Amino acid sequence: MSRYLQIFQQSIDGPEAFWAEQAKRIPWYTPPQTILSYDDQQHARWFSDGEMNLCYAALDYHVDNGRGEQAAIFWDSPAAQAKKTISYRELRDKVAHFAGALTQLGVTKGDRVVIYMPMIPEALVAMYACARLGAIHSVVFGGFAPHELAARIEDAEPKVVVAASCGIELGKVLPYKPMVDQAIELSSHKPDACVVYQREAHRAELRVDEHDWEALVAKAPFAECVPVKGTDPLYILYTSGTTGKPKGVMRDTGGYAVALAYSMQAIYAMEPGEVFFTASDVGWVVGHSYIVYAPLLAGCTSVVYEGKPVKTPDAGSFWRLIEEYRVKSFFTAPTAFRAIKKEDPDAKLLQNYDISSLKHLYVAGERLDPPTFHWLDDLLDVPVIDHWWQTETGWPIAANLPGIETVPTKAGSATFPVPGFNVQVLNRDGEQAKPMEQGSVVIKQPMPPGCLTGVWHDERRFHSAYMAAYPGYYLTGDGGYFDEQGYLFIMGRTDDVINVAGHRLSTGEMEEVVGAHPAVAECAVIGIHDDLKGQLPIGLVILKDGFEGDEATLEAELIARVREHIGPIACFKQVLVVDRLPKTRSGKILRKLLRTIADGKEFGIPSTIDDPTSLADVHAAMRERSVGAADKATPLD
Numbered sequence: 001m002s003r004y005l006q007i008f009q010q011s012i013d014g015p016e017a018f019w020a021e022q023a024k025r026i027p028w029y030t031p032p033q034t035i036l037s038y039d040d041q042q043h044a045r046w047f048s049d050g051e052m053n054l055c056y057a058a059l060d061y062h063v064d065n066g067r068g069e070q071a072a073i074f075w076d077s078p079a080a081q082a083k084k085t086i087s088y089r090e091l092r093d094k095v096a097h098f099a100g101a102l103t104q105l106g107v108t109k110g111d112r113v114v115i116y117m118p119m120i121p122e123a124l125v126a127m128y129a130c131a132r133l134g135a136i137h138s139v140v141f142g143g144f145a146p147h148e149l150a151a152r153i154e155d156a157e158p159k160v161v162v163a164a165s166c167g168i169e170l171g172k173v174l175p176y177k178p179m180v181d182q183a184i185e186l187s188s189h190k191p192d193a194c195v196v197y198q199r200e201a202h203r204a205e206l207r208v209d210e211h212d213w214e215a216l217v218a219k220a221p222f223a224e225c226v227p228v229k230g231t232d233p234l235y236i237l238y239t240s241g242t243t244g245k246p247k248g249v250m251r252d253t254g255g256y257a258v259a260l261a262y263s264m265q266a267i268y269a270m271e272p273g274e275v276f277f278t279a280s281d282v283g284w285v286v287g288h289s290y291i292v293y294a295p296l297l298a299g300c301t302s303v304v305y306e307g308k309p310v311k312t313p314d315a316g317s318f319w320r321l322i323e324e325y326r327v328k329s330f331f332t333a334p335t336a337f338r339a340i341k342k343e344d345p346d347a348k349l350l351q352n353y354d355i356s357s358l359k360h361l362y363v364a365g366e367r368l369d370p371p372t373f374h375w376l377d378d379l380l381d382v383p384v385i386d387h388w389w390q391t392e393t394g395w396p397i398a399a400n401l402p403g404i405e406t407v408p409t410k411a412g413s414a415t416f417p418v419p420g421f422n423v424q425v426l427n428r429d430g431e432q433a434k435p436m437e438q439g440s441v442v443i444k445q446p447m448p449p450g451c452l453t454g455v456w457h458d459e460r461r462f463h464s465a466y467m468a469a470y471p472g473y474y475l476t477g478d479g480g481y482f483d484e485q486g487y488l489f490i491m492g493r494t495d496d497v498i499n500v501a502g503h504r505l506s507t508g509e510m511e512e513v514v515g516a517h518p519a520v521a522e523c524a525v526i527g528i529h530d531d532l533k534g535q536l537p538i539g540l541v542i543l544k545d546g547f548e549g550d551e552a553t554l555e556a557e558l559i560a561r562v563r564e565h566i567g568p569i570a571c572f573k574q575v576l577v578v579d580r581l582p583k584t585r586s587g588k589i590l591r592k593l594l595r596t597i598a599d600g601k602e603f604g605i606p607s608t609i610d611d612p613t614s615l616a617d618v619h620a621a622m623r624e625r626s627v628g629a630a631d632k633a634t635p636l637d
C-alpha cells in the first residue's frame with residue numbers, strides 16, 4: 001500500500017487518533033482532551049476543551065523560540081512602488097499594539113470587527129489583532145461595492161470597522177473611505193467606531209469621531225493574547241451562495257490551526273524558515289489561510305504581494321518575486337497563468353530570472369484547465385499541483401501531497417482526497433457512483449478539522465445549503481468523478497454559483513439586481529466560457545411589454561447597476577435581450593440548459609420543457625452576438 005493510502009486510511013478509520021496526533025503541531029495553553037465531539041445537530045466539533053490563541057501560536061511562540069528576527073512578511077507592492085520586510089518580532093509588536101487600540105475602542109472576546117483593506121501588511125496586523133483578543137474578524141474583499149460591504153456589516157454587526165484610505169489597482173487609486181461611509185449609511189447596524197489606515201497614495205478625510213490608525217496605535221498599550229477554546233470562532237468569511245444574501249461561513253480556532261499546520265507539511269512540504277508565496281488577496285479564503293495564517297503558524301515567511309500577475313510592470317512579476325524572495329512553494333489561481341500566457345506565450349520573461357528555489361507550484365480557485373496545465377508542466381521543472389477546495393473547507397479537500405508522497409499528476413484532476421476528507425461521488429439516485437460516472441461530490445461526516453462550523457446567525461441555512469441534500473454528507477456543490485485509479489476530477493458547480501477569474505460569484509444575486517430594473521420583466525444570469533477568466537456572467541433579459549426605450553442604453557444601465565451593487569469584481573459586462581426563456585412546465589427557468597446553449601453544445605429538448613421555441617430564440621440571440629465558445633470542461637447537465 002502506498003504511503004499516501006496508508007495515511008489516508010488511518011485518517012478515515014480513526015479520525016480521533018489521527019487528529020490528536022496532528023494537534024501536537026500547535027502550542028496549546030491547555031492541550032485538548034476531547035478531540036472530536038458533536039453538537040446538537042450532529043455536526044463535528046474539534047478540540048472543544050483545548051485552550052489556545054492563534055496569534056500566540058503564529059507570532060509570539062516563534063518570537064519566544066528564536067525566530068524573532070526572521071522575516072515574517074515580505075511585502076512587495078508594485079502598486080504602491082514600495083517593499084518592506086517585517087520580522088516576527090516587529091509583526092508581533094504591531095499586532096499587540098493594534099490589539100491594544102481595539103481594546104481601547106471596547107473590542108473584547110466574541111465581538112466582531114469588519115476589515116476592508118487591500119494587500120498591505122496592516123490588513124494582516126488587523127486580522128491578527130482580532131485573533132489576539134479572541135474577537136471575530138470578517139474581512140471584505142476590496143473589489144466589492146458598498147452595497148456588499150453593507151450586507152456584511154448588517155449581518156456581522158461589528159463593533160468596529162477597520163479600513164485603509166485606498167486600494168491601488170493597475171495604476172488606479174481607489175478611495176475606500178467613501179465606500180465605507182456609504183456602506184455604514186446603507187446598513188441598519190452602525191459600528192461604534194471606524195479606524196482608517198492612511199496610505200500615501202490617497203489620504204482620507206476623517207470626521208472627529210473617526211480614528212486615524214497611527215494616532216490610535218501611538219497611545220495604545222501592548223495587549224496580551226486572550227486564551228480561547230478550540231471551538232471558539234476565529235472569523236466569519238462571507239461567500240456567494242445561490243441567493244442574493246451571502247453566507248457567513250464560520251471558522252473555529254483550534255481545528256483551523258491544526259488543519260493549517262498539518263497542510264503546510266503534508267500538502268505544501270514546507271519547513272520552518274522557508275518562504276511561501278500565495279498570490280491571492282486577504283479578502284478570499286485562500287488569502288486567509290495561505291497568506292495570513294498557515295505560513296506563520298509553520299514558522300515560514302509569507303510573501304504579501306499587492307499587484308497583478310501582468311502589467312506590474314509585465315508578465316514576469318511572479319518569476320521576479322520567486323527569484324527575489326527565494327520562494328519554495330508558490331500558489332495562485334489558473335486564471336493568473338492564463339493572463340501570463342496571453343502576454344508572454346513563450347515565457348521569454350522567465351529567462352531573466354533564476355527560479356531554482358521553487359520546488360512546487362500549486363493552483364486552485366477553479367479547475368486547472370488541461371492547456372494551462374501542459375503549458376506550465378512543459379515550462380517548469382517542478383510538480384504542477386492542482387488542488388481543490390472551498391471557502392467552506394478552509395483548506396484543500398483534494399491534492400497531490402508532496403509532504404507525504406508525490407504521485408504522478410493527471411491533467412484536469414485535483415488528484416487524491418486529502419487525509420481527513422472522506423470524499424464520495426453520488427449519482428442521481430443518491431448511490432455511490434462508479435468510476436468515471438459523474439455525480440455530486442460530497443464529503444462523508446465527520447468533516448476534518450478546519451471546515452466550517454456553521455453559517456453566522458443562520459443555523460437553518462447551514463443545514464439546508466450543506467447538510468440536507470444527503471443526510472450524513474456535506475454537499476460541496478461541485479460535480480465530478482473518480483477515475484479507475486481513484487483520481488478525482490472536479491468539473492464545475494452544480495448550482496447557480498459561477499467562477500470568474502478564480503472568484504466565486506452568485507448568478508442569483510446578479511439576477512436580483514437586474515430583475516429590479518423597472519423595464520425588466522424576467523431575467524436569467526448564466527456563466528459562459530471565457531478563455532482568460534474561465535467564466536463570465538451574461539444576463540438574458542425579457543423586457544416588459546410596452547418598453548419604448550433604447551435597448552443599448554438599457555443594457556448599459558443594467559451593467560452599471562450590477563457594478564454599483566456588487567462591484568467591479570462581478571465582471572458583468574454582457575446583456576442580451578431575448579423574447580422568451582426556456583422554462584419547465586412549473587415555470588422555472590432552465591438555467592442548466594441555458595448554460596449548455598451558451599457553451600455552444602449540442603442539446604436535446606427535454607420533455608419537461610414548456611415552450612421549445614424559446615430555446616431557439618435564445619440560441620439565435622447568442623449566435624448573433626457570437627457569445628459562448630465550446631467549453632473544454634464539460635459541465636454537468
Ligand code: COA
Nearest residue numbers: 142143167169280286309333335336339365501502568569
Ligand atoms: N479592489 C478594487 N477593485 C478590484 C480589486 C480590488 N481589490 N480587484 C479587482 N478589482 C477590479 C478590477 O480593477 C477590475 O475592474 P475594471 O472592470 O474596472 O477593470 C474588476 O475588479 C475585475 O477584476 P479581475 O477579474 O481581477 O480582472 P483583471 O482584469 O483586473 O485581472 C486577472 C484579471 C486574471 C489578472 C486577476 O483576476 C488575477 O490575478 N486573478 C488570479 C488571482 C486571484 O485573485 N485568485 C483568487 C482566488 S485564489
Ligand code: AMP
Nearest residue numbers: 364365366367387388389390391490504
Ligand atoms: P471559493 O469558495 O471562492 O474558494 O470557491 C470554491 C469553488 O471554486 C469550488 O466549489 C469549485 O467550484 C471551485 N474550485 C476551487 N478550486 C478548484 C479546483 N482545483 N478544481 C476545480 N474547481 C475548483
